Amino acid sequence: MASDLNLVAAIFAPLALACAIGWIIYARRLPARDTEPDGPAGPTGGTTEAGHEAGPALPAPATASSATQELAEQILGGHRRALSRGITLVESRHPRDRAAAAGLVQAVFANAGTAIRIGISGPPGVGKSTFSEAIGLHAIGQGKRVAVLAVDPSSTISGGSILGDKTRMERLGRSDNAYIRPSPSGGLHGGIARGVRESVTLCEAAGFDVILIETMGVGQAELAVREVVDLVALLVQPGAGDNLQGIKRGIVEIADFILVNKADGDLKRAAELTVGEYKRALRLMSPPSASWKPEVFACSAVDGTGIDHAWERIQAFEAATTSDGSRDDVRARQAAEAVWSYVNLALRESFRDVHAESQSDVAGWEAEVRSGRMAPAAAATALLDMMRDGRIATGTAG
Ligand SMILES: Nc1nc2c(ncn2[C@@H]2O[C@H](COP(=O)(O)OP(=O)(O)O)[C@@H](O)[C@H]2O)c(=O)[nH]1
Numbered sequence: 001m002a003s004d005l006n007l008v009a010a011i012f013a014p015l016a017l018a019c020a021i022g023w024i025i026y027a028r029r030l031p032a033r034d035t036e037p038d039g040p041a042g043p044t045g046g047t048t049e050a051g052h053e054a055g056p057a058l059p060a061p062a063t064a065s066s067a068t069q070e071l072a073e074q075i076l077g078g079h080r081r082a083l084s085r086g087i088t089l090v091e092s093r094h095p096r097d098r099a100a101a102a103g104l105v106q107a108v109f110a111n112a113g114t115a116i117r118i119g120i121s122g123p124p125g126v127g128k129s130t131f132s133e134a135i136g137l138h139a140i141g142q143g144k145r146v147a148v149l150a151v152d153p154s155s156t157i158s159g160g161s162i163l164g165d166k167t168r169m170e171r172l173g174r175s176d177n178a179y180i181r182p183s184p185s186g187g188l189h190g191g192i193a194r195g196v197r198e199s200v201t202l203c204e205a206a207g208f209d210v211i212l213i214e215t216m217g218v219g220q221a222e223l224a225v226r227e228v229v230d231l232v233a234l235l236v237q238p239g240a241g242d243n244l245q246g247i248k249r250g251i252v253e254i255a256d257f258i259l260v261n262k263a264d265g266d267l268k269r270a271a272e273l274t275v276g277e278y279k280r281a282l283r284l285m286s287p288p289s290a291s292w293k294p295e296v297f298a299c300s301a302v303d304g305t306g307i308d309h310a311w312e313r314i315q316a317f318e319a320a321t322t323s324d325g326s327r328d329d330v331r332a333r334q335a336a337e338a339v340w341s342y343v344n345l346a347l348r349e350s351f352r353d354v355h356a357e358s359q360s361d362v363a364g365w366e367a368e369v370r371s372g373r374m375a376p377a378a379a380a381t382a383l384l385d386m387m388r389d390g391r392i393a394t395g396t397a398g
């Protein structure tokens, strides 16, 4: 015990000394940096002259630039190219786009929130894209306007799979009442692509009242999509008898619907058996929402079996969760959660965009942690202190 403490002291004393010296050196450089025309200053600087000290500040994006305002109006007018440009903006990884993206979303925000948001999950090849097209066309037949946001895992690897999805949804893509947007999975944060929540808002503002979000078939994304949708439909393969053992319980637990797809041809019988197995398995699990008991049924995205039923049950879900208020509760929680996810992301990015002089510090602390010399929490504290001292480039809004 005592020797442990000695060891810790032996490791930390030089580190603490190094940090202290580092702070002194950097603190002396601070004034020079504060004069840079670098947009809003860091958390410790410039707040008084900006007048931010009076109460909770209103979101800066409320003052969208005229270009952003124009784009917002075009989106509200239902212009597809504007919608695509808007989505590109909210997906952007450039910190300099962040303010414009937030301004755009804020400018249309009052006109959003109107769609039913549906997550389509399941392993690659199960038929998510085919199902999205089938149910999308069905909904359009019922007078709806449908947007599909497809996050493709393989797009960054093969570069070709987005095209594959587009061809798969060719019929839907031809409809004036559909909008299909494949998103590269490159900008993942928290498992879903960057900007998905904002893209949903933009699609709603453009008048789409059904939003389908096809997630990549990996566990993390399937859990994360729950943060932006009202309901999750999990597609599974027929004949899952043996691999029912291997079902990722967590993923089944987030599903409001389990759809055994490909219930056609030779697989019809297997699909029915699989439905029974999932129904039995679900009885042992707790439903994701108190106001909805998950449903299991078979469908075929190819021959259309069960698609009308799926749509009818989705609407039943919508009716049940809007009338008891649970949908709004869920959305409120999602939105609040999203605030912290952005803060999280922006903080991380601030460290990525750290001032050149401090870059070696950031790298140094990470190296200390990697090598096992420093505890992660201590490094995080040191990094946050750096930010408080203004040695991090937080002025990325411009
Ligand atoms: N037999 C049959 N094949 C299907 C069905 N749905 C999709 N497929 C096929 O399964 C393959 C993968 O479909 P896709 O929609 O791209 O799957 P995703 O990776 O989950 O998006 C394609 O060859 C589809 O034609 C279905 O209901 N029945």
Ligand SMILES: [Mg+2]
Residues within 6 Å of the ligand: 128, 129, 130, 165, 214
């Ligand atoms: Mg697909």
